[in-house]
Amino acid sequence: MDVSSSLVERKPTRQISVGNVKVGGDAPITVQSMTITKTADVEGTLQQIYALAAAGADIVRCTCNETEAAEGLAQIVPRSPVPIIADIHHQYKMALAAMEAGVQGLRLNPGNIRKPEHIRAVAAEARDRGIPIRIGVNAGSLDPSLYEKYGSATPEAMVESAQQEIAYFDEVGFDMIKISVKASSVPLMVEAYRQLSEVTDHPLHLGVTEAGPPPAGLIKATAGIATLLMEGIGDTIRYSLTADPVEEARAGRQLLEALGLRERKNVDLIACPSCGRAEVDVIDVANRAMAAFADREIPLQIAVMGCVVNGPGEARDADLGIAAGNKRGHLFVKGQNVAVVPEDEMVDQLVEWAEFINDHGVEAALARVDLVKAAREADKDRARLLDEQGTDANHASEKIVEIRKTTR
Ligand code: SF4
Numbered sequence: 363m364d365v366s367s368s369l370v371e372r373k374p375t376r377q378i379s380v381g382n383v384k385v386g387g388d389a390p391i392t393v394q395s396m397t398i399t400k401t402a403d404v405e406g407t408l409q410q411i412y413a414l415a416a417a418g419a420d421i422v423r424c425t426c427n428e429t430e431a432a433e434g435l436a437q438i439v440p441r442s443p444v445p446i447i448a449d450i451h452h453q454y455k456m457a458l459a460a461m462e463a464g465v466q467g468l469r470l471n472p473g474n475i476r477k478p479e480h481i482r483a484v485a486a487e488a489r490d491r492g493i494p495i496r497i498g499v500n501a502g503s504l505d506p507s508l509y510e511k512y513g514s515a516t517p518e519a520m521v522e523s524a525q526q527e528i529a530y531f532d533e534v535g536f537d538m539i540k541i542s543v544k545a546s547s548v549p550l551m552v553e554a555y556r557q558l559s560e561v562t563d564h565p566l567h568l569g570v571t572e573a574g575p576p577p578a579g580l581i582k583a584t585a586g587i588a589t590l591l592m593e594g595i596g597d598t599i600r601y602s603l604t605a606d607p608v609e610e611a612r613a614g615r616q617l618l619e620a621l622g623l624r625e626r627k628n629v630d631l632i633a634c635p636s637c638g639r640a641e642v643d644v645i646d647v648a649n650r651a652m653a654a655f656a657d658r659e660i661p662l663q664i665a666v667m668g669c670v671v672n673g674p675g676e677a678r679d680a681d682l683g684i685a686a687g688n689k690r691g692h693l694f695v696k697g698q699n700v701a702v703v704p705e706d707e708m709v710d711q712l713v714e715w716a717e718f719i720n721d722h723g724v725e726a727a728l729a730r731v732d733l734v735k736a737a738r739e740a741d742k743d744r745a746r747l748l749d750e751q752g753t754d755a756n757h758a759s760e761k762i763v764e765i766r767k768t769t770r
Pocket residue numbers: 634635636637638639640641667668669670671672673676
């Protein structure tokens with residue numbers, strides 16, 4: 363069984379188009395993020411949009427909270443590498459202005475644009491222009507009547523909020539909709555999305571709102587989004603982190619790749635957790651390798667292993683890896699030792715080999731070296747390490763003797 367690809371059967375949804383990006387149906391699950399610049403700052407916002415796109419965002423949202431922001435959007439949209447969605451709160455006129463500016467999508471919060479005639483006016487304009495709208499329900503800003511009816515922001519209240527909004531859109535024959543029911547509580551958002559997916563086939567936008575700064579925010583967002591994706595629920599995702607939004611885009615992309623829901627675009631860096639056998643500071647080398655590869659489009663799995671005793675074997679499925687031994691690094695390709703490099707060149711050599719494999723393939727990489735010599739060198743260091751440390755590098759047997767002495 364090929365467990366590297368996704369085992370998830372997605373719940374069927376309708377498909378909409380956000381500019382040239384399809385959402386829902388059989389389209390790949392997309393990554394979204396949001397700029398944190400003032401939208402009126404056209405150059406600053408575009409710079410951030412380009413950074414988000416490079417980190418993996420398929421769609422970017424910008425706030426449209428004032429006339430200057432809408433005017434900024436008119437200049438941003440034609441120069442953006444990805445479709446732009448305008449984020450609207452309270453002012454329905456900003457939705458109309460953003461559409462005039464040429465945005466490819468809108469996000470409305472039904473909790474704060476409440477007048478039915480305003481909602482219908484926006485939906486009718488969006489229908490005429492072919493612009494999709496996300497109904498962005500947020501547990502923290504539901505219509506007061508729903509809090510009254512349900513006592514608090516329950517999953518049922520959030521689903522009802524979305525359904526009320528859909529009904530207004532139905533009245534004007536508008537159905538280019540996607541929906542989100544976000545909450546900062548993971549169990550609440552998971553249950554709200556589950557219930558929503560039972561009653562609608564509109565595509566769903568997943569997120570844990572106000573997840574907070576990493577690493578806790580990353581864990582919360584991943585817990586909520588990944589749980590739903592593995593149940594086949596969700597068509598587009600956003601990490602809401604209190605961090606540089608590039609981290610949001612990167613996390614979204616990495617989650618989809620890890621779940622086998624998107625093709626790998628960047629390096630998948632794996633590394634051993636290190637142990638008493640490590641011949642190098644694995645955390646430091648792994649971090650430096652991570653920084654060296656950053657957002658480079660090299661879709662290979664690359665391993666950083668602390669010792670040559672177990673490293674190449676444990677990471678034999680990686681396309682490329684390095685294992686430390688005796689002040690030098692042993693490079694291996696698909697588990698086969700290919701070269702020995704000085705310790706301080708380990709990361710540079712990893713990058714060089716990764717680029718070569720990406721351009722020419724594994725076979726060409728193996729053909730360019732003396733495999734026998736590389737294997738002999740690795741065996742030498744492996745034997746030396748085993749000799750020095752034995753098979754008990756963490757000195758467990760000595761510790762056990764000491765423990766027995768103290769407990770008898
Ligand atoms: S045995 Fe070697 S490869 Fe495995 S965790 Fe320890 S240092 Fe890393």
